[in-house]
């Protein structure tokens with residue numbers, strides 16, 4: 001049986017034409033052309049001075065932390081509820097992740113919890129725009145103002161979202177995007193770091209190219225660093241997708257609207273509706289079921305799979321993952337972050353792939369309602 005997919009891109013002849021051109025022309029005098037165009041167009045889109053194309057969002061977060069000089073002994077605050085890519089780079093640089101709780105309404109980083117997690121070692125906050133929704137980044141910026149703490153926005157899931165009219169990717173010292181195949185726009189694998197900070201931009205360019213000073217032609221490396229680059233074919237794919245970004249975001253919004261119409265008023269089911277200040281680009285539709293229904297995500301996913309529907313569990317609280325079993329800060333987090341721990345077992349990602357048609361969304365809604373009805377009966 002062919003399953004209704006959870007996530008996946010929309011690829012048209014436009015993308016195929018650009019990638020083909022890059023494969024043909026992205027060498028010799030054409031090398032670097034698609035990167036330059038992709039980076040310039042991306043910076044212009046989010047309204048930042050600089051954009052650097054990278055092999056992943058994980059690499060973008062890694063470089064942002066490294067370029068900021070964050071290392072052993074430093075603490076970086078990250079939300080409990082996100083993909084591990086948001087937090088893993090904290091350990092790459094030798095710093096300690098501190099897991100803060102999320103808001104019950106937005107499921108995004110709670111400023112009050114961040115405040116409680118601040119210490120004299122805090123050097124950065126990784127604020128995640130979860131499922132296309134956004135935390136109150138204005139409140140977070142006020143909270144750290146004058147304290148030398150950097151906000152790094154993980155906008156991997158939120159291209160096209162806006163908080164109080166401001167686009168995701170324009171907050172804090174720097175923002176990171178992902179172009180993984182599951183995200184709203186894709187380059188296959190890929191990411192982007194954007195910033196207005198000239199010094200950070202310069203430092204990231206050295207760190208991502210094996211420690212070669214910018215413009216170096218003598219291959220003299222001044223430090224041991226990283227190799228984080230994107231190919232011309234990926235940049236071409238990204239440029240073509242970016243040229244369709246309004247269309248892609250509109251498709252995501254239409255998918256969410258389809259779910260909201262059928263599931264928006266259902267007792268015991270909460271969709272990830274954005275707060276009043278946010279216009280979400282709805283990367284992924286998420287349903288959280290009232291614990292009183294007795295339906296946990298594993299059971300719902302299994303029942304959906306029997307109806308030909310692929311789904312995913314909501315993110316697990318990071319501090320409870322085996323990966324962080326030995327992380328000293330995870331013990332306090334497991335006690336503290338009750339909102340994230342309360343939501344996660346009852347949340348299911350519903351199919352949100354860009355290729356879905358309204359009949360498929362309808363089938364998912366009907367199936368989920370059927371599963372809930374059986375639980376109530």
Ligand SMILES: *Cc1c(COP(=O)(O)O)cnc(C)c1O
Nearest residue numbers: 056057058083085086156178180
């Ligand atoms: C997908 C994702 C990432 C990682 O992106 P990659 O490009 O796969 O490294 C980081 N943070 C969040 C919130 C994500 O959803």
